[in-house]
Amino acid sequence: MLCWWERTCLKKSVICNDLKNCKDCTRYLQMKLQTEMANIPGEFPIEHRLDETKKDLQSYITLKQLDIQDFVVNGRSLVIESENSGNGKTTWAKKLLLKYMAKKVGRINTGYFLNLPIALAEAREAIQTKEILPYVKIFSTVRLLVIDEVASKKLSDFEEQWLLRMISEREKTPGLATIYTLNSTPNLKELLGKRLYSRIYTKSQKIKFVEGDKRGWSHQ
Numbered sequence: 001m002l003c004w005w006e007r008t009c010l011k012k013s014v015i016c017n018d019l020k021n022c023k024d025c026t027r028y029l030q031m032k033l034q035t036e037m038a039n040i041p042g043e044f045p046i047e048h049r050l051d052e053t054k055k056d057l058q059s060y061i062t063l064k065q066l067d068i069q070d071f072v073v074n075g076r077s078l079v080i081e082s083e084n085s086g087n088g089k090t091t092w093a094k095k096l097l098l099k100y101m102a103k104k105v106g107r108i109n110t111g112y113f114l115n116l117p118i119a120l121a122e123a124r125e126a127i128q129t130k131e132i133l134p135y136v137k138i139f140s141t142v143r144l145l146v147i148d149e150v151a152s153k154k155l156s157d158f159e160e161q162w163l164l165r166m167i168s169e170r171e172k173t174p175g176l177a178t179i180y181t182l183n184s185t186p187n188l189k190e191l192l193g194k195r196l197y198s199r200i201y202t203k204s205q206k207i208k209f210v211e212g213d214k215r216g217w218s219h220q
């Protein structure tokens, strides 16, 4: 993929299909900058082509058909979960985030990608150094937030309180949406604590993948 809009760009015949010329395109440059600022892993322009899989076809269709603008305006939340690793949870969360950001290019506070284990480690460190983490503000303002790898382990009291405070801040403003990814486990409630379980899991729309590990299948 050369650019997000290569199929629809009005100037396609003149400047598209030549990545060098994208340097002159404001929309392209804004999207590049915004995906960097949104902390989305991967090289720009980030593209994820996933093969259709038999068992998760219906889930893929539901995610593809999800009206992401409506999802955000209504402040909804979605959990993409699976008992298996490497079957596209993070990839789908990124796809939805990028889809939304591509529609809102040029606006501020549209999207952010947060890997929870990393964020919690940074939060623990920030307590020692009395540093203020940039995403504390982002949490309460960004329109669409992806929180990746929720419940990868049991949260400590500090981690539970930190995340609870962040999510509660976010709940105060209407029109802020969140996508969570997690590895489902029967003791999810225990790992998260019941207040986070209620906010993250109970209230969200859920999409469950059942396919096995697809690492190495990638076209990226």
Ligand SMILES: Nc1ncnc2c1ncn2[C@@H]1O[C@H](COP(=O)(O)OP(=O)(O)OP(=O)(O)O)[C@@H](O)[C@H]1O
Binding pocket: 048, 049, 050, 051, 052, 053, 084, 085, 086, 087, 088, 089, 090, 091, 092, 149, 181, 183, 214, 215, 216, 217, 218, 219, 220
């Ligand atoms: N349907 C698919 N077709 C092709 N590649 C796929 C498919 N599903 C996943 N992959 C590839 O597998 C790798 C892992 O995907 P991803 O990180 O989204 O998995 P995950 O479910 O988040 O894994 P984990 O549970 O370990 O966090 C990526 O390189 C991704 O492109």
Ligand SMILES: [Mg+2]
Binding pocket: 089, 090, 091, 148, 149, 181
């Ligand atoms: Mg993942």
